[in-house]
Amino acid sequence: MSAALLNFGLLLTICFCLATWVEPRWRKYSKQAGSPASISTKLLGESRRLLAGQALIAADKYFHLGYYPSVFELAEKEEDQHFQGMVTQTNAANHAEEKTHHREPLDWLERFSRHFHPSVHVHADEKGEAAQREILPWLRIAAELEPENPQVYVLAGFYLRTRFNRIDDAESFLRDGLRANPGSPEILLELSKLYLDNRNDPGQSLNLAELAWRRWLEQAQKTEEPDIFLKQQIVTQLVQAETKLGHWRQAIRWLEELKKHSPNPESVAQRIEELRREHIHDL
Amino acid sequence: MIRNIQAVAGVVLREMLRRKDFYVVLVLSFLLVGLMAASRFFSADKAVASLKDAALLIIWISAFVIAVTSAARQIPAECESGTIFPLLAKPITRTEVLLGKFMGCWLACGVALAVFYAFLTIFSASRAHTMPGAIFFQAFWAHWILLGLIISLALLGSLVFAAPSSNTTICLVALAGLWLLGGHLNHIALRMTEPGSTLVYILYYILPHVELFDLRRLVVHDYPAVPWLMWAAQTLYGLTYTAALLVIGCTLFQRKSLR
């Protein structure tokens, strides 16, 4: 009996010593390998990105209150553009809403089946806060599975601060996103909007917007097709921040930048003129 | 005839209630739903729809598994264990035996479904602080009618395929195919050339449409109830297919050699 106990004690000691020797080396290896510590990555590997995509689609489905076209219907151009728009366009309220189904049913069976699933195109905005809150868990799952996707953090931040008035949660989540995606111009832009719209801090908002602009320029230099839409959003935010701070000259400079790629340059030019007229003495 | 069918159904119910795997599936499902309910996203303890969605998916998968596995083994188990012989030596026909098996499995699945949906209704009402609407009942009813169709399909399969395991696999795969693709065969047919297009369109009309019974999205997003006339038509659709499959099954069972 005592021999068995001694052997057990000896084995335990050996295990402990091995563990203390292996642990710092494993930690170092993990950092070098670049593997994040999340369970989802360990379990799923790269397939987590597929699941993250599905979580985003689920969020989109919830945004549309269960109404979602099939892959066959998505092949039709007009449906495709709209239903992929939620991910990239944070202001869902700008979508034109259609009350009727995009397409007539092909036969009586399809017409009959439309009674048993959502078949009217509607957005969660119409149903109130409770419906919109349902999108958040899916965004959280998408962020957990694919932290390298800044769009998820931007979308979640948008909903948290604009629909649910949870500013602290929004900022916390956006900063988590920044840690996972250092220097992401999308996340920096959303943070800038948060500080301007919700914290009423145009100074900090301007700092963040300028940082977003610098990051966007760095990215634009590395690619042949820079994201002009993002650029326009950043520049618009800079205009708003500078305007709020009363920095008219800088605001006009940013408006000039905005005019370069604006689909409506006349209205931008008109705005520049208005600013010059109103603040001629401050320029 | 009714008496004999009831008697056989009673035995099937007893068997299912005394089999542990029935309870294992139930308990596992409740555990999964409970675990999800306990977790929080953004402190969103009011995220009811997501939990209803996940709970309904678990209910659907569990119900399919229970229905197919229990129906698939009824006749083969009777033939293999030999209990079919003293049974058929009584004044009972093979048709009554098959219908009794069907009723027993269907009722047992109905009990399991009722428990699941009751749990879901209570959970949903407690989270959302509103009384659930008639859509909950319609979803439960549609699901139960669909399970009747599935059970009749599995019973028919048990008369065609040699082993319950192969029958179960084939039924589950066929079910998944019908659920995911059955409703879209008309779109697929449009993109095909003749004669494939016509064949696929014929299949589209002949095969049962499982998606007609899937009211989950309406429940999850708190839609109003389906018009009762459409609900009645849906019930009739399901019962018609079930009856057709049972008729084919009874015909095959009459001719089946028991030894």
Next chain:
Amino acid sequence: MDEPIIKIEKLRIEYRSRELGAPVKVAVKDLSLEVHKGEVFGFLGPNGAGKTSTMNVLLGFLPPAGGRASIFGVDVRQPIARQRIGYLPELTYYYKFLTAEELLRFYGRIFNLPQAELARRIDAVLKLVGLEEARGRLIKTYSKGMQQRVGLAQALINDPDLLILDEPTSGLDPVGRMQVRQIIQRLHSEGKTIFYSSHELGEVETVCDRVAVMHKGELKVQGKVEDLIRQFKGNLEEVFLKAIGYVPAENQTPESSPANT
């Protein structure tokens, strides 16, 4: 004379193979026999003689390829023909997840026995077969002998006028065999008709009034036990062996060897 309880006329039973071109196997050819009320009728034959196939037709498990069979004047293919019969299979085929009482109640419902009558019958048959103590236990906990007795109980639940017994003492110890013999004799004394298949020729000689011997699907001999013993000048085993044409090895000539019969 009364209508026979069992009447078989030129019965032919065939088994068709699923393989293409495979010949049809004839299990029973042109069998004709009758069993009268109150008789204990022994149905004998070596393995593969066609006894089980004949029973399967009588019980409606198998359709005949030719001829006809009737029980109580009703064609065997009608379920009502089985209203007044009790069947004891050779092997114990009962629902293991039920108790003896539940099994009997189930079968009693199929016979459309009224509730009160059914309860009385269940008590009576369980007492008769000695399973009163174990009535609430699941059948899967029963020994082989107890399962055989459950079988006898379910065969008697409807107080049948005809009992079809397939090897009723198979697998039982001597005490169990004696008890079954006593039950059969008691049922006989009550006027029941018993159709009995067994390999225990000593038992058959004791219990049966008439016997029929089958071999290779044909009826070789039938008649009263004492008449056959007198005719073949030997006991029932010798009657059986002579009827099927069995010649002991030491007495075989080239013409009488099994290869030539």
